[in-house]
Amino acid sequence: xxxxxxxxxxxxxxxxxxxxxxxxxxxxxxxxxxxxxxxxxxxxxxxxxxxxxxxxxxxxxxxxxxxxxxxxxxxxxxxxxxxxxxxxxxxxxxxxxxxxxxxxxxxxxxxxxxxxxxxxxxxxxxxxxxxxxxxxxxxxxxxxxxxxxxxxxxxxxxxxxxxxxxxxxxxxxxxxxxxxxxxxxxxxxxxxxxxxxxxxxxxxxxxxxxxxxxxxxxxxxxxxxxxxxxxxxxxxxxxxxxxxxxxxxxxxxxxxxxxxxxxxxxxxxxxxxxxxxxxxxxxxxxxxxxxxxxxxxxxxxxxxxxxxxxxxxxxxxxxxxxxxxxxx
Ligand code: ADP
Ligand code: TRP
Numbered sequence: 001x002x003x004x005x006x007x008x009x010x011x012x013x014x015x016x017x018x019x020x021x022x023x024x025x026x027x028x029x030x031x032x033x034x035x036x037x038x039x040x041x042x043x044x045x046x047x048x049x050x051x052x053x054x055x056x057x058x059x060x061x062x063x064x065x066x067x068x069x070x071x072x073x074x075x076x077x078x079x080x081x082x083x084x085x086x087x088x089x090x091x092x093x094x095x096x097x098x099x100x101x102x103x104x105x106x107x108x109x110x111x112x113x114x115x116x117x118x119x120x121x122x123x124x125x126x127x128x129x130x131x132x133x134x135x136x137x138x139x140x141x142x143x144x145x146x147x148x149x150x151x152x153x154x155x156x157x158x159x160x161x162x163x164x165x166x167x168x169x170x171x172x173x174x175x176x177x178x179x180x181x182x183x184x185x186x187x188x189x190x191x192x193x194x195x196x197x198x199x200x201x202x203x204x205x206x207x208x209x210x211x212x213x214x215x216x217x218x219x220x221x222x223x224x225x226x227x228x229x230x231x232x233x234x235x236x237x238x239x240x241x242x243x244x245x246x247x248x249x250x251x252x253x254x255x256x257x258x259x260x261x262x263x264x265x266x267x268x269x270x271x272x273x274x275x276x277x278x279x280x281x282x283x284x285x286x287x288x289x290x291x292x293x294x295x296x297x298x299x300x301x302x303x304x305x306x307x308x309x310x311x312x313x314x315x316x317x318x319x320x321x322x323x324x325x326x327x328x
Contacts, residue, residue: 006035006177007140009042009082009131012059013050014195015202016066018273019185022241023146025070027179031144037077038138038305039067044082044089044130048123049196064294066203069284074297082134084302087309091133092126094316095159098166099129103158108151132156137309139172147183148192150176167319170312182241186234188217201238203277204284210277211270219262227258235265242272 008028010020031037041063043056050056060081067079082088104110104125113124123130135143135156143153153176160171184192187199194200201213217235222228230236230252240248251268254260287294317323 003034003036004141005038005139005172006031006142006144007038007040007135007138007174008144009040009045009134010063011042011046012056012063013046014059015200015204016063017193017195017200017202018238018241019146019187019193019200020066021070021203022182022185023148023179024144025067027144027177027182029071031142031177032073032076035142038080038140038301038308039072039077040080040082040085040134040301040305042082042131042134045127048121048127061291061294064298065284065287068287068294068297069204069280071280074300078301078304080298080301080305084298085137085306085309087306087313088130088133088137091137091313091316092130094320094322095132095136095163096126096129098162099159103155104128107155108148128152128155129159132159135174136160136171137312138305139308139312140174141172142177143174144177146185147178150178163319170315170319185241186237188213188234190218190234201273204281207274210274211267214266214270214273215263217262217266217269219265224261225258228255228260228262230255233262233265235262235269239265239269239272242269242276247272 006028008024010016010024016025028037028039041060043060046056046059050059064079064081068074072079107128109127110120110125113120131152132155135153136159143149143156145153153174157173157175160173164171164173187193187197188201189197189199191197191199201210205213214235217238219233219235220228233255236251236255239251243251247268251265255265
C-alpha cells in the first residue's frame with residue numbers, strides 16, 4: 001500500500017531554533033514511520049528577506065544539517081533544496097494566474113509585513129503562491145507546520161481546488177498537520193519564538209551561551225518568597241516541552257510553594273534542554289566538519305523530488321494548455 005506523502009519546508013532565514021524544532025522538525029520526523037516524506041529548505045522564500053549570498057548559503061547548510069542532526073533518515077526521506085526543483089517556480093506562476101489578489105491581501109504574514117510600514121517586495125506578497133506550488137507539486141497529502149502556517153496551507157488547498165474546478169482533477173488537496181500542544185512556542189519575550197523577533201533559543205549554541213540566553217527569558221517581577229503560577233510563566237511553558245510529566249509536576253509544585261526565584265526555574269529549563277540537545281549537537285558538529293555528506297544527501301533528495309515534480313508538471317501543462325501539441 002502506498003503511504004500518504006508528507007511535505008514541509010523551513011526557510012533558511014536564520015539559525016534554527018526551539019520553535020522550529022517543536023513546531024516543524026520533530027512532528028515532521030515522526031511522520032517518517034507512516035508517510036513518504038519530502039522535506040526541503042525554502043531558499044526561494046528566504047530570498048524575500050535574506051540579501052547576502054554567503055549568509056544564505058550558510059543558513060541553507062545549517063538548516064539541512066539540523067534536519068540530519070535530529071534524525072532525518074535520508075533513506076526514507078527526501079531532503080532537498082527548493083531551488084534544485086526549479087519547476088516549482090513555473091508552477092508558482094501558473095497558480096498566480098488563477099489566484100485573486102484579494103486572497104493574498106488577506107494573508108496574515110503579508111499583513112504583518114505591510115503593517116511595519118516598510119516597502120514590501122512582490123515576493124513577500126506572492127509568498128503563499130510559491131508555498132502552494134511547493135505543496136501541490138509533490139502531490140502532498142499532509143503538511144506538518146506550526147500554527148502560524150495554517151492559513152498558508154489552507155490557501156494552497158483553495159488554489160488546488162480552484163485549479164481542479166477549472167481544469168480537471170490535477171492536484172491532491174493537502175491538509176495541515178498541527179500539533180496543538182506545541183502550536184506556538186513562546187520566545188524569550190513571550191511573543192511567538194521567531195527568527196524575525198530575535199527572541200529565539202537557537203538549537204546548537206554551546207551550553208554556556210544557551211544558559212545565558214535562557215537567563216534572558218522575561219518573567220513577571222515578583223519576590224522570591226511569593227508563590228508563582230507556572231501556567232502563566234514563559235519559562236515553564238518551555239520547560240513543559242522538554243521535561244517528563246514527573247519533572248513538570250515537581251517544578252510546578254515548587255512554583256506554587258513559593259520560595260523559588262525565576263532564576264532557579266531557568267536553571268531547571270537549561271538542564272533539561274541541554275540534556276535533550278547534547279546528542280544532536282554532537283551530530284551537528286560532525287556534519288559541520290563534513291559538509292560533503294550533507295551535500296550528498298541533498299543531491300539524492302533533489303533527484304527524487306525533481307522526478308515527482310516533473311511528472312506533476314506534465315499533468316499541469318497538459319491540463320491548462322501549455323503542452324507542446326498544437327491541438328489535442
Ligand atoms: P521563523 O518564524 O523563526 O522565521 P519559520 O517561519 O522559518 O520560522 O518556520 C519554520 C517552521 O517552524 C514552520 O513550520 C513554523 O510553523 C514553525 N515554527 C516557527 N516558529 C514557531 C514557534 N514559535 N512555534 C511553533 N512552530 C514554529
Ligand atoms: N512558509 C514556511 C515558513 O515560513 C516555509 C515553507 C515554504 C513551507 N514552503 C512550504 C512550509 C511548504 C510547508 C510547506 O515556515
